[in-house]
Amino acid sequence: MCGFACLAWAMFPHDTGMKEEYALEKAKEALTKFLQENHLRKTPERYAVLERIWRSEGHFNAESLYRDMQGEYRVSRATVYNTLELLLQSHLVVKHQFGQQEAQYEKVATDKVHHHLVCTGCGKVKEFSDKHIRTTIQARRFAYFEPGYYTLCIYGLCSKCKQKRRKQ
Numbered sequence: 001m002c003g004f005a006c007l008a009w010a011m012f013p014h015d016t017g018m019k020e021e022y023a024l025e026k027a028k029e030a031l032t033k034f035l036q037e038n039h040l041r042k043t044p045e046r047y048a049v050l051e052r053i054w055r056s057e058g059h060f061n062a063e064s065l066y067r068d069m070q071g072e073y074r075v076s077r078a079t080v081y082n083t084l085e086l087l088l089q090s091h092l093v094v095k096h097q098f099g100q101q102e103a104q105y106e107k108v109a110t111d112k113v114h115h116h117l118v119c120t121g122c123g124k125v126k127e128f129s130d131k132h133i134r135t136t137i138q139a140r141r142f143a144y145f146e147p148g149y150y151t152l153c154i155y156g157l158c159s160k161c162k163q164k165r166r167k168q
Helices: 004-011 020-037 044-054 062-070 077-089 131-139 159-167
Strands: 093-096 104-107 115-119 125-128 153-156
Touching: 020 044, 020 077, 044 062, 044 077, 044 104, 062 077, 077 093
Parallel strands: 115 153
Antiparallel strands: 093 104, 115 125
């Protein structure tokens, strides 16, 4: 009854001392297993996309991932988009639709359950964690419904956008 990050805890050891390389290797193993089970090719490009995602922090969109990869890897835009779909299906990344913004992604194997503050002015997304909120949601029971995961997004104005509005 927790977010996608909790699902990742089942796949990846939850250890604050976890090395980045270890997490990347586990993600590669999970992708390999998914590709084998679905009779899909294990291409170097798919692993390059995964590696680029795992070496980055925070949220990204498909176009920014494609642009970031151009200097280092030779992958097409279609490969990036198709690989993101595979990573979604394999639960290695999660897709967020924050309001009217372009879809944002993030890797699942995070070291903490987190929520999002979304600025409706500039679109900036900030992560936060709150033990009380997490505990309350995880303890909540629903009649005739078993939750699988949740997301929490709080929409409002960041301090910069709030200040801009005051000046107008």
